[in-house]
Amino acid sequence: MKIRRRYTCPLEIVHDFLRGKWKTIILYQLKHGPKSLTELEKCIVGINQKMLIQDLADLIEFQVVNKIKYEGYPLKVEYSLTAERGQKIIEAINILQSIGKEYMNENGMKI
Amino acid sequence: MKIRRRYTCPLEIVHDFLRGKWKTIILYQLKHGPKSLTELEKCIVGINQKMLIQDLADLIEFQVVNKIKYEGYPLKVEYSLTAERGQKIIEAINILQSIGKEYMNENGMKI
DNA sequence: CGGTATCCTTCGCGATACTG
DNA sequence: CAGTATCGCGAAGGATACCG
Numbered sequence: 001m002k003i004r005r006r007y008t009c010p011l012e013i014v015h016d017f018l019r020g021k022w023k024t025i026i027l028y029q030l031k032h033g034p035k036s037l038t039e040l041e042k043c044i045v046g047i048n049q050k051m052l053i054q055d056l057a058d059l060i061e062f063q064v065v066n067k068i069k070y071e072g073y074p075l076k077v078e079y080s081l082t083a084e085r086g087q088k089i090i091e092a093i094n095i096l097q098s099i100g101k102e103y104m105n106e107n108g109m110k111i
Numbered sequence: 112m113k114i115r116r117r118y119t120c121p122l123e124i125v126h127d128f129l130r131g132k133w134k135t136i137i138l139y140q141l142k143h144g145p146k147s148l149t150e151l152e153k154c155i156v157g158i159n160q161k162m163l164i165q166d167l168a169d170l171i172e173f174q175v176v177n178k179i180k181y182e183g184y185p186l187k188v189e190y191s192l193t194a195e196r197g198q199k200i201i202e203a204i205n206i207l208q209s210i211g212k213e214y215m216n217e218n219g220m221k222i
Numbered sequence: 223c224g225g226t227a228t229c230c231t232t233c234g235c236g237a238t239a240c241t242g
Numbered sequence: 243c244a245g246t247a248t249c250g251c252g253a254a255g256g257a258t259a260c261c262g
Contacts, residue, residue: 007220007222008156008222009136009139009208009211009222010208010209010210010211010212010214010215010222011135011136011139011204011207011208011211012136012211013211013214013215013220014207014208014210014211014214015135015136015207018207019130019131019132020254020255021130021254021255022255024122024126025120025122025123025126028120028122036223036224037223037224037225038223038224045119048255048256048257048258049224049225050225050226050227050255050256050257050258051254051255051256053224053225053226054255062214074223075223075224075262076223077223077224085210085213085214088206088209088210089206089207089210091206092203092204092206092207092210093122093203095199095200095202095203095206096122096125096126096129096200096203097120097121097122097125098121098199099121099125099196099199099200099203100120100121100122100123100124100125101121102196103121103124103125103173103196104121104124109118109124111118111119111120111121130234131234131235132234132235133235147243148243148244148245149243149244159235159236159237159238160244160245161235161236161237161238161245161246161247162234162235162236164244164245164246165235185243186243186244187243188243188244
């Protein structure tokens with residue numbers, strides 16, 4: 001992660017990090033266990049491979065995601081949440097998700 | 112808040128809403144009680160009035176912020192978190208803030 | 223299948239000027 | 243002091259082609 005400016009509050013670091021279009025969604029999709037690149041690509045509607053790989057790299061660097069390479073052929077790589085920071089950030093994302101649910105109910109929105 | 116696209120998950124609504132540069136910071140600054148426009152402008156480094164007012168309008172529409180107008184002169188307006196959704200969203204923001212603190216400690220960063 | 227590189231477009235946001 | 247309107251730039255991100 002590149003530092004973009006001088007932060008005046010620890011919150012700004014994390015918010016700047018999560019601000020992009022896809023990172024929270026990627027994390028959310030890893031909530032129920034490891035997934036491969038192509039699995040992620042399939043379940044995240046609208047994302048393209050470039051963004052997915054780019055954001056996964058960021059998530060790994062920030063230590064919210066692990067990358068596991070399995071040796072041998074065919075190539076197999078899996079991504080999963082880290083036990084520490086990954087799980088913690090998911091707590092926050094869960095809250096946001098539940099706010100979204102409420103909001104949709106109140107406004108008669110459907111997926 | 113204008114709907115930007117078709118959402119495939121309730122999380123996306125809230126994330127899209129919070130993605131902008133300032134909303135989370137504004138909410139965080141309201142955590143300890145109501146503030147006026149100029150107070151917010153002073154304590155949020157780098158923001159300009161246009162963005163502040165624009166984001167406050169969004170936050171009000173999404174029912175995380177209340178606007179209280181006091182009658183009489185001089186004009187007085189205060190913004191505060193709503194009891195329901197405002198408090199709930201702050202829970203998530205608190206988690207992000209604490210992740211930021213950890214991250215800064217680990218990497219020897221200072222404000 | 224997993225990953226990198228390049229080009230091009232969109233739009234978030236900053237600057238600035240104006241109104242009640 | 244509170245709020246609205248306009249304009250332009252730069253970065254985020256989409257499309258696409260290529261490599262191991």
